[in-house]
Amino acid sequence: MSSEAPFLEIENLTVKFGGLTALDNVSLKVPQNSVVSLIGPNGAGKTTVFNSISGFVQPQSGEIKIAGQKTAWPKTHKLAALKISRTLQGVGLFSGITALENVMLGSDHKYKAGIVKDLFGLSGRIDRQLRDSAMAQLERFGALSLADKFPHELSYPDTKRIALARALISEPELILLDEPAAGLGQDDIDELAETIRQLKKSCAVLLVEHHVDFVGEVSDQVYVLDFGRIIAAGDFESVKKSPEVLAAYLGGEVGHA
Ligand SMILES: Nc1ncnc2c1ncn2[C@@H]1O[C@H](COP(=O)(O)OP(=O)(O)O)[C@@H](O)[C@H]1O
Ligand SMILES: [Mg+2]
Numbered sequence: 513m514s515s516e517a518p519f520l521e522i523e524n525l526t527v528k529f530g531g532l533t534a535l536d537n538v539s540l541k542v543p544q545n546s547v548v549s550l551i552g553p554n555g556a557g558k559t560t561v562f563n564s565i566s567g568f569v570q571p572q573s574g575e576i577k578i579a580g581q582k583t584a585w586p587k588t589h590k591l592a593a594l595k596i597s598r599t600l601q602g603v604g605l606f607s608g609i610t611a612l613e614n615v616m617l618g619s620d621h622k623y624k625a626g627i628v629k630d631l632f633g634l635s636g637r638i639d640r641q642l643r644d645s646a647m648a649q650l651e652r653f654g655a656l657s658l659a660d661k662f663p664h665e666l667s668y669p670d671t672k673r674i675a676l677a678r679a680l681i682s683e684p685e686l687i688l689l690d691e692p693a694a695g696l697g698q699d700d701i702d703e704l705a706e707t708i709r710q711l712k713k714s715c716a717v718l719l720v721e722h723h724v725d726f727v728g729e730v731s732d733q734v735y736v737l738d739f740g741r742i743i744a745a746g747d748f749e750s751v752k753k754s755p756e757v758l759a760a761y762l763g764g765e766v767g768h769a
Contacts, residue, residue, distance in 0.1 A: 518544065518580075519579055520578060522540050522575070522576055525538040527569055535571075537574075538561065538740070540742070544716050545712055545713065548717070548718050549727045549730070549748075556737040557740040558690075560740075562720065565718075566588060566596065567586050568588065578596075596687075597618070597686070597687050598679060598689070599675050610661060611650070616643065616681070645681055649678075649680055655670065672704075683715075686715060687715055692704055692719070701726055731748055734747065736751055736754070738760040744757045
């Protein structure tokens with residue numbers, strides 16, 4: 513790949529659900545080692561951008577380039593091979609297995625099929641290397657002591673840490689984070705901001721988030737969506753002052769940030 517090309521480039525993405533145009537000619541770029549945020553009112557189409565990139569919805573039109581290469585819109589099961597990972601809005605850990613096993617399941621490792629069998633007691637061997645890398649992810653989040661706990665035994669912020677560790681074990685070049693700060697208190701949001709600043713050293717981040725101060729703190733670039741269209745793009749300070757953005761939020765969050 514060209515080292516100059518953005519990791520992800522979307523051009524003129526349009527998604528329709530029946531008569532509703534959820535995204536209307538959306539274009540955006542996520543440069544390597546940068547944090548790009550997508551903000552906008554509820555229903556603006558933010559999650560639909562993620563769903564288009566990750567194969568959950570089929571766009572009507574538009575192009576996607578990954579590492580400078582024009583490609584088909586990714587299928588869900590091809591994401592790991594494309595070095596793209598995502599966390600879901602909400603948490604989404606598997607409840608019957610431990611935190612460590614949840615992190616291991618995020619791997620696209622060739623032994624994954626064997627691990628799934630191991631988890632359900634169908635074969636004897638769990639790959640040592642994969643377990644070690646899952647432990648390393650837990651350590652990165654200060655969560656080693658959580659390894660053997662089940663999701664229902666974890667605090668909400670801890671489940672979010674585990675979900676992020678699971679998304680990172682495949683060593684993605686792009687991670688899509690849908691509202692990672694939702695439901696967190698200020699201390700955990702500050703920790704998440706630090707995690708994202710660290711993440712940017714090894715991958716690109718595309719972030720959807722309602723906490724505007726947090727977005728301002730971590731983002732290199734911000735795109736504002738409203739009714740499926742990009743109404744402003746640029747650094748946070750300039751976007752915040754855009755008349756279109758102020759109008760879209762009607763003096764709401766952004767206007768007060
Ligand atoms: N699978 C779907 N089927 C039908 N309509 C959908 C679907 N997903 C999203 N929408 C609609 O598309 C619009 C954008 O939704 P979404 O991307 O979830 O917005 P956001 O994440 O910005 O709140 C909304 O009007 C929503 O109701
Ligand atoms: Mg959403």
